[in-house]
Amino acid sequence: MTDYAFEMKGIAKKYPLFQLSNIDLKLKNGNIMGFIGPNGAGKSTTIRMLMGLIQQDCGEINVLGCNMPNQQVAAKWNIGYASEDMRLYANQTINWHMQFIGSIYSNWDNKYAKKLLKQFDLIAGQKIKGLSHGQRVKAGLLMILARRPQLLILDEPTTGLDPVARHEIINELMDVLLDEERSILFSSHNTQDVEQLSDQITFIDKGQIIQSQDKESYLQSWRRIRLEISADTILPDLKGIVEQRKSGHQAIITTKLFNNELAETYRKCGATVQSVETMTLEEIFVSEVLASRKNSQHNNGATL
Amino acid sequence: MNASIIKQLILKDWYFNRLPLLLFTIIAVLSLGLFSINAKSTFYIGLVLIISLVVTVGALLIFSSVVNERKNQTLAFIMSLPLSFLDYTKAKIISNLSVFLVFWSILVTGILLIIYYSSHLPNGLIPISVIIMGELLVSYVLVLAVALIKESETWTIVVMGITNVGISLFMFLVAGLSDIGPYIEGPIALWNSTAISIVIVELILAISLIGIIFYLQSRKKDYL
Numbered sequence: 001m002t003d004y005a006f007e008m009k010g011i012a013k014k015y016p017l018f019q020l021s022n023i024d025l026k027l028k029n030g031n032i033m034g035f036i037g038p039n040g041a042g043k044s045t046t047i048r049m050l051m052g053l054i055q056q057d058c059g060e061i062n063v064l065g066c067n068m069p070n071q072q073v074a075a076k077w078n079i080g081y082a083s084e085d086m087r088l089y090a091n092q093t094i095n096w097h098m099q100f101i102g103s104i105y106s107n108w109d110n111k112y113a114k115k116l117l118k119q120f121d122l123i124a125g126q127k128i129k130g131l132s133h134g135q136r137v138k139a140g141l142l143m144i145l146a147r148r149p150q151l152l153i154l155d156e157p158t159t160g161l162d163p164v165a166r167h168e169i170i171n172e173l174m175d176v177l178l179d180e181e182r183s184i185l186f187s188s189h190n191t192q193d194v195e196q197l198s199d200q201i202t203f204i205d206k207g208q209i210i211q212s213q214d215k216e217s218y219l220q221s222w223r224r225i226r227l228e229i230s231a232d233t234i235l236p237d238l239k240g241i242v243e244q245r246k247s248g249h250q251a252i253i254t255t256k257l258f259n260n261e262l263a264e265t266y267r268k269c270g271a272t273v274q275s276v277e278t279m280t281l282e283e284i285f286v287s288e289v290l291a292s293r294k295n296s297q298h299n300n301g302a303t304l
Numbered sequence: 305m306n307a308s309i310i311k312q313l314i315l316k317d318w319y320f321n322r323l324p325l326l327l328f329t330i331i332a333v334l335s336l337g338l339f340s341i342n343a344k345s346t347f348y349i350g351l352v353l354i355i356s357l358v359v360t361v362g363a364l365l366i367f368s369s370v371v372n373e374r375k376n377q378t379l380a381f382i383m384s385l386p387l388s389f390l391d392y393t394k395a396k397i398i399s400n401l402s403v404f405l406v407f408w409s410i411l412v413t414g415i416l417l418i419i420y421y422s423s424h425l426p427n428g429l430i431p432i433s434v435i436i437m438g439e440l441l442v443s444y445v446l447v448l449a450v451a452l453i454k455e456s457e458t459w460t461i462v463v464m465g466i467t468n469v470g471i472s473l474f475m476f477l478v479a480g481l482s483d484i485g486p487y488i489e490g491p492i493a494l495w496n497s498t499a500i501s502i503v504i505v506e507l508i509l510a511i512s513l514i515g516i517i518f519y520l521q522s523r524k525k526d527y528l
């Protein structure tokens with residue numbers, strides 16, 4: 001058995017106005033990957049390729065030991081997939097959906113489904129069309145969680161939810177994580193959710209993976225350094241500096257390769273280090289995306 | 305073949321359409337009753353009703369189980385289940401055709417029996433009735449093919465409109481054929497080579513369209 005819940009190697013997919021390229025991504029069994037990117041970055045396309053719903057132009061995709069999309073049927077027995085644009089049948093009840101899914105999956109756990117019903121405050125006899133957005137998301141999650149899949153692929157599961165519903169869903173996902181064999185890929189705009197849940201972070205922008213790393217070491221490597229400088233201080237162009245902003249006698253440095261020697265280096269240049277601040281995932285995400293865009297513009301300019 | 309899931313999808317589609325289909329079957333039986341009333345006008349009213357019913361049931365099946373699945377975004381839910389797009393296509397064709405064929409067969413059998421046993425309707429009506437019902441079957445399979453292949457509500461409606469207009473034109477054309485028209489009012493059902501050929505062509509067209517659906521669906525790379 002492979003060590004990875006999924007692996008994508010050299011994936012590309014071209015559309016008339018958008019393309020995904022050089023997608024290399026893998027998730028270890030039992031890990032949770034937060035997949036973050038702006039709107040239109042390629043998150044859903046990547047996820048749909050993982051599900052075998054879109055065929056890649058080139059490259060290999062392996063999910064739970066199955067080659068995708070050819071072996072999607074075998075893989076999907078063990079995948080729980082929910083996406084923001086997925087709907088249940090509006091005129092049917094939650095109970096009908098539970099029976100429908102139960103008739104397909106032999107590992108459907110009715111006891112757990114009933115427990116989730118209570119936990120999510122849902123009524124089995126209620127029709128889907130009578131549910132709020134939050135309730136619909138919860139009903140959708142119930143349908144996949146109660147069959148205890150090995151891999152959960154959740155495409156923006158918390159988008160559009162109120163804080164309470166979001167909290168409930170994040171909590172339930174955290175409970176699911178107690179099963180260390182289960183792997184989760186979950187895309188979101190909400191970096192707070194991702195920061196809370198994930199142990200691996202992947203950023204995507206304009207169809208390219210710009211970062212994929214272990215969350216803890218990633219967060220540790222980013223710092224914002226505030227410096228007091230004089231008019232004649234020349235700040236060195238160090239490796240890993242993502243942004244350098246100067247305003248009068250103040251300079252703010254954002255680095256993605258922080259180490260303890262960095263502050264010392266600035267001191268030696270005549271700057272006074274006022275503070276070294278950790279950054280939130282959201283701040284890092286924005287910096288990473290902007291830096292990546294700046295780089296690609298620079299590269300495009302160089303090739304012109 | 306992923307038989308167990310295909311079966312569940314078929315049962316689901318049948319379940320969703322059970323009430324309107326029951327209602328249409330009752331109306332169809334009542335329409336057949338009009339045929340047996342001893343008046344020429346009731347025969348034509350019954351005929352128009354039956355053609356309308358077949359078209360309506362076909363539209364209901366195609367819209368509720370194919371077009372709306374995509375429009376209402378339930379296709380993503382279905383495709384998250386352990387099945388391939390070809391399994392999905394098989395399920396849709398079987399669930400649609402099975403219900404349509406049962407409904408269509410009841411009407412064809414009813415029409416033929418009424419014409420055969422009633423004294424006021426000439427048996428010469430039998431070939432043209434079979435030909436017209438055959439055309440309705442081909443039209444239905446064509447619309448189903450467009451709905452599945454094009455995955456577009458607009459295209460489905462356009463082709464449905466064209467086939468509906470085509471029914472009247474087809475009836476007019478067939479009735480105008482020298483091998484068909486003169487024998488409609490005749491006492492015997494005349495199955496000459498023209499009548500048999502039209503029925504065979506209709507059958508070949510319906511079967512070919514199903515083959516085309518599978519061929520084109522198997523070549524698709526993106527399903528959502």
